[in-house]
Amino acid sequence: MIRDITLGQYYPAKSTIHKLDPRVKLVTTIVFIISLFVAKGVVGYAIASLFLAMVIRMSRVPFSYMTKGLKAIIMILMLTVLFNLFLIDGDFVLWRFGFLRITDKGLKTAVFMAVRLIYLILGSSIMTLTTTPNDLTDGLEKLLGPLKKLHVPVHEISMMMSIALRFIPILLEETDKIMKAQIARGADFETGNLLQKAKAMVPLLVPLFISAFRRANDLAMAMEARCYHGGDGRTKMKPLHYESRDRIAYAVVWGYFLLMAAAGWAASFYAVMWL
Secondary structure, three states: OHHHOOOOOOOOOOOHHHHOOHHHHHHHHHHHHHHHHHOOHHHHHHHHHHHHHHHHHHHOOOHHHHHHHHHHHHHHHHHHHHHHHHHOOOOOEEEEEOOEEEEHHHHHHHHHHHHHHHHHHHHHHHHHHOOOHHHHHHHHHHHOHHHHHHOOOHHHHHHHHHHHHHHHHHHHHHHHHHHHHHHHOOOOOOOOOHHHHHHHHHHHHHHHHHHHHHHHHHHHHHHHHOOOOOOOOOOOOOOOOOOHHHHHHHHHHHHHHHHHHHHHHHHHHHHHHHO
């Protein structure tokens, strides 16, 4: 389960998505997330599915590798679906057992919510899998550049997010090592109910926190030894520049968003007409 979390990991490949400017990928991810909340009805989610499938195909990241990240949220996904399935009232009752009942609106909301959560994870994973932490830092700093006039510490925020993303796979690997060491000493993380499994995970926290603080201290000392004092006056070894493929990507993304907005408006219009 620990190895299945792909957030923060980079998958090297020679693809068009890998070559795009990190600012394009950040904006695309934000637009895609917003579009999922704009989408209404089957048509909107069909357009989002086609767009996501196209991006995954162009990224050359194996789909099986990308879906590994879904295993970590399967419990949250199931709880979300069940809550929407049984707690939302509708016009028609499709199934009833005691106080439990499934309505047409509850079933529709549960399906769309499940699809939305899955697409959110896949869309975010594409950005982290095709972009190195350094590129993400530079892209985020460039995008948030106008906020410097409002005295917002843009460089520090970008650096913290980059370090956090970089530490996720490191801490996951450390957790896996600690679990294997404790299993070799007789610990059991597999048997028992959910509460017993949660209690069995408690002994992992102390060595994991100690390891995290040690790594953070080593990183701070390394940055101080290299005379790091913030982003003022720093130069870039690889400054970001937009190319023709980035402009084409922007046009495709905004075209997709306008199409999603039009599909959402049309769905709302026909829903009002049918009332």
